[in-house]
Amino acid sequence: MIEVSHLTKRYGRITAVNDLSFTVRSGHVTGFLGPNGAGKSTTLRMILGLHAPTGGSATVAGRDCRGLRRALRQVGALLDAGDVHGGRTARDHLRFLARSNAIPRGRVDEVLREVGLSAAADRRVGGFSLGMRQRLGIAGALLGDPPVLMFDEPLNGLDPEGVLFVRGLFQRLAHEGRTVFVSSHLMTEMEHTADRLIVVGRGELLADETVAQFAARGSRHAVEVRADDPAALVAALTAEGAQVVQAPDGLLTVTALDAVAIAGIAAARGVLVHELATRTGSLEQAFMELTGTSVEYAAGERA
Numbered sequence: 001m002i003e004v005s006h007l008t009k010r011y012g013r014i015t016a017v018n019d020l021s022f023t024v025r026s027g028h029v030t031g032f033l034g035p036n037g038a039g040k041s042t043t044l045r046m047i048l049g050l051h052a053p054t055g056g057s058a059t060v061a062g063r064d065c066r067g068l069r070r071a072l073r074q075v076g077a078l079l080d081a082g083d084v085h086g087g088r089t090a091r092d093h094l095r096f097l098a099r100s101n102a103i104p105r106g107r108v109d110e111v112l113r114e115v116g117l118s119a120a121a122d123r124r125v126g127g128f129s130l131g132m133r134q135r136l137g138i139a140g141a142l143l144g145d146p147p148v149l150m151f152d153e154p155l156n157g158l159d160p161e162g163v164l165f166v167r168g169l170f171q172r173l174a175h176e177g178r179t180v181f182v183s184s185h186l187m188t189e190m191e192h193t194a195d196r197l198i199v200v201g202r203g204e205l206l207a208d209e210t211v212a213q214f215a216a217r218g219s220r221h222a223v224e225v226r227a228d229d230p231a232a233l234v235a236a237l238t239a240e241g242a243q244v245v246q247a248p249d250g251l252l253t254v255t256a257l258d259a260v261a262i263a264g265i266a267a268a269r270g271v272l273v274h275e276l277a278t279r280t281g282s283l284e285q286a287f288m289e290l291t292g293t294s295v296e297y298a299a300g301e302r303a
């Protein structure tokens, strides 16, 4: 279990993480989702004890990771797949990690096999593709057989086979009762990877729920309506509790009432409906709606 309590990190005037509190449970794959610059990497680094928080605390299995000895046995992490000495072979890199964490040498070949890198074990990491580096990083996280695992954007650079493989691996680790915490800035990646989600924007918590609960936000229906007297229809629908947005061309987007109810209300008021269409939002839309005001860098944004 990972517990984050009122965690805050400031870099000068920038607040990267702001009073963040959440719990990551064992036995689940939990997605850590947020747009670029939302503070995910900074949070992961603080959980691992690599950065000191400005305020608050983070613990793994009840313990502060700062100064933890043989840390890879408690928590395995992939933070930056590029952070490996390119001149070393994959096997040498893992042997070095194993030695410094008092992990038996035999474990190196086991994890290489587990991530599908046995055939490349004696090749220099400098010649690895991004996907191979990700696999090597995952092997490093698995090395100490830890109960808690954290991965920062692990699906970056993986081909479709690699993505499926990693998803299967995360599910298996969770079924074994481990805590699996996976960051991403793409909802589409997390949709089939995680079963719980912690969503952040501008360093603050926006949602902490199951993927199914999050999906319920995404599947909220909106009904688009065109009518001969939009103003009268807006008044009638709003009186029935609907939320209505009117576009300059008269198109009404209605939420909180379904198409049948809207047609009935229009008929009762003698308003003629020309067009009535139900639109279903995607999970990606729900994510964008939730994080829309917290995106640090948006297309078309002026400095």
Ligand SMILES: Nc1ncnc2c1ncn2[C@@H]1O[C@H](COP(=O)(O)OP(=O)(O)OP(=O)(O)O)[C@@H](O)[C@H]1O
Residues within 6 Å of the ligand: 011, 014, 015, 016, 034, 035, 036, 037, 038, 039, 040, 041, 042, 043, 184, 185, 296
């Ligand atoms: N060492 C640092 N010095 C100054 N600002 C920093 C530092 N590290 C991070 N930041 C800032 O803190 C904020 C959060 O960054 P962070 O890398 O944690 O976000 P992220 O959610 O991981 O983003 P991404 O998905 O782009 O990796 C950003 O505004 C970033 O510019």
